[in-house]
C-alpha cells in the first residue's frame with residue numbers, strides 16, 4: 001500500500017490543491033566507489049538530506065531491534081537484507097526529516113528493493129547517480145577505510161562485489177534503459193569526482209527552472 005512520504009500540498013490560485021512528491025536521487029555504485037563521500041559534498045552544496053541504506057541498517061543492529069541479529073548476519077555475509085525492512089527504515093527516516101529532497105545512497109540494491117520502494121512510497125527517482133569504479137580501486141579504498149565496519153574484510157568484500165555484479169548492476173541497467181542514469185567516473189580524486197557530480201545537479205536544476 002502506498003503512503004505519502006513527504007508529500008507537500010499547495011493551493012493554486014483557482015482554489016484547487018496540488019500534491020508534490022519529494023525529490024529522490026538514488027546514489028548507486030559498487031562497495032567503496034565513494035557514494036558516502038560524494039553524498040556529504042552534495043548535501044553541503046545542494047540542500048539534500050542524505051540517507052545511506054547501509055548506515056540505517058547498521059543503526060538498526062546497534063539499536064538492539066528484533067531484526068538486528070538477522071540484519072547483522074546478512075551484512076556479514078554480504079547479502080541484501082529483505083526490502084520490507086530497508087524500505088521501512090528509509091520511509092521512517094524520510095518522514096521524520098522535514099525535508100523534501102533526498103539522496104538515497106546504496107539503494108535500490110536489487111530489483112526487489114526497487115519495486116518495494118516504488119510500491120510503498122509511490123516515488124520514482126528524479127535521476128540516478130552511478131559511480132563507476134574498477135574493482136581493484138574499490139577494494140583498495142575499503143581496505144584503507146578504517147571505520148571499524150565488520151564487513152570491511154577481504155572475505156566479505158569479495159562477496160559484496162559478487163552481489164553488486166549479480167543483483168545491483170541490473171538495477172543500474174534498468175534505470176539506464178529509461179534514461180535516468182548519470183554515470184560518473186569515480187576512479188579520480190574526490191574533488192574531481194565532485195566537479196562532475198556538481199555539473200549533473202546544476203544541469204538538472206537548470207532544466208527544472
Ligand SMILES: Nc1ncnc2c1ncn2[C@@H]1O[C@H](COP(=O)(O)OP(=O)(O)OP(=O)(O)O)[C@@H](O)[C@H]1O
Nearest residue numbers: 030031032033034035036037141144145188189190
Ligand atoms: N575519489 C576517491 N579517491 C580516493 N579515496 C576515496 C574517494 N572517494 C572516497 N574515498 C575513500 O574510500 C573509502 C570508501 O568511500 P565511501 O565510504 O564514500 O564509499 P561507499 O561507496 O559509500 O562504500 P560502501 O558501499 O562500502 O558504503 C573511504 O575511506 C573514502 O574516504
Ligand SMILES: Nc1ccn([C@H]2C[C@H](O)[C@@H](COP(=O)(O)O)O2)c(=O)n1
Nearest residue numbers: 053054055078079080081106107109
Ligand atoms: N539496500 C541495501 C543497502 C545495504 N544493505 C546491506 C548489505 C550491504 O553489503 C551492507 C552495507 O551497505 P553499504 O554501507 O556498503 O551501502 O548493508 C542491504 O542489505 N540493502
Ligand SMILES: [Mg+2]
Nearest residue numbers: 035036052054
Ligand atoms: Mg557508504
